[in-house]
Amino acid sequence: MHSNLNQFATQINQIDLEQPRNEHFFALPTPFSKWLITNLLKGKEDKNIFILLVTINILLTSVPLAISLYFLEGRINSFLVSILGAAYLYFHLSTYARSFILALHYSTHTPIFNKKWRFLKHINISFLCNLFGIPPWIYFSHHIAMHHCENNTTPYDLSSTMPYQRDSKWHHFLYMLRFAVAIWVELPYILFLKKRYKLVLRSILGESIFFAVISFFFTQSPIATFFVFILPLFVISFAMMQGNWKQHIFVDPEDPTNNYKSTFTCINTPTNSRNFNDGYHIEHHKNPSVAWYRLPEYFQSNLQEYVENDAFIFTGIGSMEVGSLVLNGQLDTLADYYLNVGQKQRTKTELVTEFKRRLICIK
Known part of the structure; x- marks a missing residue:
């Protein structure tokens, strides 16, 4: 089995x-x-130039x-300013939202700048993040100190999907709404419960500056x-x-705490070339320190663990498409993208049944 998998x-x-x-x-x-x-780049890692390019762009x-x-x-007609504002927003978010958030994501896990130029990280974490509705310094607290430390489990991961019926559009909406409305209070509170007091202060300070600046700018323009x-802020949330x-x-x-069974991996999809290989989510949760450009090779070296843990692999489709098929009740279609590399053998009907089992609300 091992030699066949390696080939x-x-x-x-x-x-x-x-x-x-x-x-x-x-x-x-x-x-x-x-x-x-x-x-500028740590270890002269040339692949990280693509993260830096997003920032420069x-x-x-x-x-x-x-x-x-x-x-x-104030200098031209307000209606025209609104038209230009809508055009700006469409260009800004459609061109950069996904790539910036994932550049921020991977560079937060594995910093890209060498020691001399490390201060440049603040271009993203203190400045550009504000243009994507993310307050300064809060991303580390939410994504790493909470989400990765608690690994999608309740009650301390506020972004956990476990307590929801995950093929329900209503639960999907409630999940997103809770974050957009309550995260500003819940995140500092949960960090306080975990005794991460420095992160509590950073989160509160970042949120306070963010909303204070927006309030001031709104009174002016x-x-x-x-x-x-x-x-x-609302769109990105x-x-x-x-x-x-x-x-x-x-x-x-x-x-639910098994990384191979709390998410899935998507390979051979064009979206991986647009999102820093974010389809390799099992690998990322298993070892968050692995650089984004090494994830495909890391996947190859751990294929046997997919077999042993009965993990989900999808080929030719991205994770957002996987989620959309689930929410639209198209599990039969999704089963056509499933890739078996030695996991438990199932008929298509049995595979759909297993999909449904892993979608149920976990109390």
Whole structure:
């Protein structure tokens, strides 16, 4: 079995190994990119240039456009400012929302800058995050100190999907709404219960600055502030929780803390070239320190554990598509994307039954 799996692993996700990166909007001249890799990046890890490109792209496009909205408000017709604001918001979120959040995600787990330039991390965690509805310094507290430490389990992971019926659209909506409305109070509270007092203070300070700045800007330029800060806050809050819901939509009620049974992995999909290989979610939870560009190889080296843990692998489809099929009751269609590399043999009907078992509410 082991030798057959090793031979199979060299080809199983070859598409992901060979796809060009598509997270950034535009590249930089090669000499400039090489200088950045050599001088700024930790360990001269050249693949992390793609995370840095996302940051640079936003600084050169969305930031000037956002500033322009504030400059134009009060100088031109308000209706026209609103049209420009809507155009800005569509460009900003459709172009960068997914790539920025995942760049922030992976660079929070594994910092990309060398010691000399480490302060540059604040471009994302203190500045650009605000344009995506994320208060300064709060992402680490929510995602790493809470979500990864508690591993999608209740009651201390507020983003846990366990207490919900995960093929229910109503429960899906309630899950996202709870985050958008209550996370600002619940996160500091849960960190306090875990005695993470420094993170409590950071979270409260970040939230306070964020909402204070938005309130002030709104009194000065309400239209620009609505499109630059307020709408992204609501859109991204729902989008981030939709993403977490779909990535943890399958949880084995008999083994909910098993990383191989509390999420799934998606391979050979174009979305992996646009989201820093985020389809490899089992690998990420098993070892969060593995760099995003090493996840496909890490998957190959651990294929036997998929067999032993009866894990879900889907091929040719992304995690958001998996979640959408589940929420739309299309489990038969989803079964066609399931990849068996030695897990328990099931008929299509049996596989759909297993899907349903891993969707039930876990009290």
